[in-house]
Amino acid sequence: MLRTGLLGIAALALLQGPALGQMHGQHTSEAACEEPTLRCATKVTPAFGPDGRLWLAWMAGGQVWVASSQDAGRSFSTPTQATTKRLNLDWGPDARPKIAIDRNGGIALAFSIFRDEAFNGQVLYTRSSDGGKSFAELKPITANNESQRFEALALDQDGTIFAAWLDKRNRVPAKEAGRKYDGAGLFFASSRDGSMTYTEASLAHDNTCECCRLGLTFAAPGRPVVIFRNIFEGGVRDHAVMTFADLSTPGEVHRVSNDDWQINACPHHGPSLTVAPNGTYHVAWYTNGKVRKGLFYAHSRDEGRTFSAPMALGRPDRNPTRPFVLAGPVGTAMVWKEFDGEKTSVQMTMSRDDGETWSPPKTISSTTDTSDHPLLVSNGRQIYLSWMTKADGYRLAAIEEQP
Template identity: 70%
Template sequence: MISHKPAARMLLAAAMLAAFPKLARAQMSHQHASEAACEETVLRCASKVTPAFAPDGTLWLAWMAGGQISVASSKDQGKSFSAPVQVTRERLNLDWGPDARPKLAIDAKGDIALAFSIFRDQAFNGQVLTTRSTDGGHSFDPPRPITANNESQRFEAIGFDPAGAVFAVWLDKRNRVPAQRRGEKYDGAGLFFASSKDNGATYSDARMAADNTCECCRLALAFDGAGHPVVVFRNIFEGGVRDHAIVTFTDLATSGELHRVSRDDWQIAACPHHGPSLTISSAGTYHVTWYTNGKARKGLFYARSRDGGKTFSDPLPVGQLNHSPSRPQVIAGPQALAMAWKEFDGQKTSINLMTSHDDGATWSKPTVIADTADSSDHPLLVSDHRQTYLSWMTKADGYHFQAIEGEP
């Protein structure tokens, strides 16, 4: 485990919580972005840290600190890291929303694709920027917009498909102004996507997979056994209900049908800032975790689909509702499925873990694998195909990268 001792500073998204119901507001009040320790660009000052393993087993981290994006690598499963490399060349107004963070993906050759978003104004209109490294992370191209459109884009997700192409998906508000000009009401944002066949140097023209989605929750992206992108997102259904939906793409340029993950009936004209997690097991089963404050159910839930996302199992409650469970993550590891999430008992935040050895049919009892007495980033799960790890940035205890117990 790596531990860097930070000092103090808080990044709060208070303005974005004003319209929340009581339960959601309490749930978000202590589980916002990590408090950056300082204004430097080093890891100990990071507010958001994202891990990814390269095919050769190298662990890469991308983080936000000092208004810039940096990366570093580890050859010993997080025990030590290389000197940081600056991805950005100047201080930016990085998207600090609770569901925002830099994203990175590494291909079989060690080339790195990276994406992040910035705020362009005080109204939280964003812009997704992308860059790449073709020299093993020693340097990065100057970041450039993923699309020429000047409307707001946020909450990007990227990944390499099995053929080595980059697939990117994000939330985009380009349809808002045309609708307003027609005198029509426009809710949410569009789910847009593009791909790159030159390791992220250039992207195809943006296309829309779905319109009127919830505009302020992170997206979950995975690839099925055939290499098709699969995206889970919070949609806006009839009546202003913000429940989760899933789309499996036919190919990198063609989106598939939209299916509903669950019927939680969360009717809210505000931003939850609490997106889902998705993993696809070797058996082809889709596994999804999410948060809701709906009429039908409240809290964290898990469900699985064995028919390509057309139907899902009954939602399984996750965590203790009186401990404000949040930020669920699920991953198909080499030996088992693992699910981690946050809980808050009024004094400290803990990371809880459950595992399943039968493709999600049954789960172990929850165990606490880490905790902190101060603010923290979301818990993230990552695998090198031999072991599953927890990645977690905390203010008081620094950055943690630890093997999950029970995974050989």
């Protein structure tokens, strides 16, 4: 079922151990590890280039590093430093560097830093035009001085990069006007020059949950779609999707599920979204609502206007967390973590009928220590599990899709 490459042994505990809760009290700072090597990584994000090369972006020693592999993760190039000095990188459970490789091999990179002890952030971006040998000077994705975090990047077919993030610039005007302001705004911008410059930031939707990762992809050429934890009436923090009419025109907000999670706090547990070649939206998320608790999956065949009944994922007695879903050439894969009291395992299920039915969950990897979130990545032919663990280092495992 799997081909696995292991690289070294991680030198520090990654954020959020398997048995930790989902709530906002679980902040920890980045552990001290000065080496640029992958074994010092706190968060590892994969992306395949057009030539089939695997690229990784990771955080280590307060800086962001990039390296590539031409042998399915068994060995990597000498890491390139994308930053010029040590930064207070966003170490929240849902934060990680974002990387996208365009059709010409250009590398777009974005990540967040903390600017103060109140967790006000700033999204920075850069680009490499020489195959990852060097990176341009870091720039803020917006000139606004309020907090920006939880950036997401998506690459369109024509090479356009679309960026979305959570932004608190509207809280000050609201306070000055005597209005209550909850959460943050969902903002966006795009780049047609490979992440050298971005358009001016625009608001897509206000009063979203301010502390969960976004799911972002393209529903069709020129039409980004984003899934986010919204703040609905009564302080309910359930998930929603928005499909853009074009790169500059946000669409309507559609609710994914009525979980009725009423909470005035930060779940730090964002959703996952993928759009199949036929246009089906597949989503996975965590909730602790009154209606349902745990991990769930649903799909939409009408561009997110309506969704199927939520399907529960994982064993409730094993604390299922961090779901990720990805549509591949011949099927849709979904993974998440579980903890049985001794080890953390990555569970996987596959659907070959566009989300109507799913295979029984199967353990495809495990570790006895802490680990990063399990991610899925595709080179257009094969889906891979990408997983960083403290005990065993980085793992890239190909998920065989043949029936």
